Amino acid sequence: MRTAPARSLRLRSGDLTMRVVFTVIVAVIVVGLVYFFTIGLLQR
């Protein structure tokens, strides 16, 4: 009974770190795309 919660906690922790890198990559891509359009449209 004591090991099951600990294991599920570790799994959640692992999920969190994967979500962090996933979110960072998505953020980099979104920032890049917004940058292309902002620069292009502002400097027309």
Added chain:
Amino acid sequence: MRRFLRDNGLTIFFLLAFLLALAGQAVAGQAVFNDRQIVDGGSPVSLAEYVTSSDFAVDVAENWQSEYLQFLLYILATVWLVQRGSTESKPVEKAGEESDADQRTGAHTVDGSPRWARGYGWRRTLYSNSLGLTMGVIFLLSWLGQSVAGLAAYNGDRLSQLRDPVDWASYAGSAEFWSRTLQNWQSEMLAVASMVALSIYLRQRSSPESKPVGAPHDATGAEG
């Protein structure tokens, strides 16, 4: 923290390498830009001015779009096309759409399967194609971003030469736009073809991009 770095080292390494390369591109690009400015009788720009210029934006965007196109084509082509002996291909007999059992969808899900893989209908269809769709959207937006930033840079050059600016449609059909586009596409396609074909006979010990060193040359889709 150590565990975080170990578990996510591959992404973190490439993200840092991306930032370093981008910074290097900005510094080198500014030097080239200022050199051209001096030759053309213009005044040099600061690094901040250069990285917020359309010249820098189009150079970054044209490389982004080609990389995402490369992965998009790779993801889609490997559904239907195979290469016997390549670690980049699935087994020859699995070419094409696979069954629910192969893909662990619908009634064949396992513990830990994503929620949208379990059901039927549009959610499963969308999730089943989410990687390709996302890479495709990023490719199209990057390519469109290249055209918008490229138009601004191109018109900047034209105005400095006392020539009329062009509209977006003219730029999208111009030799300038397609030269920038195709010079990136050709290298991506050659690199993919090389990876597919070279992995038949060559090995990189312990890399999942290679088959095991001792695997036969005709083993297809094996990972080491």
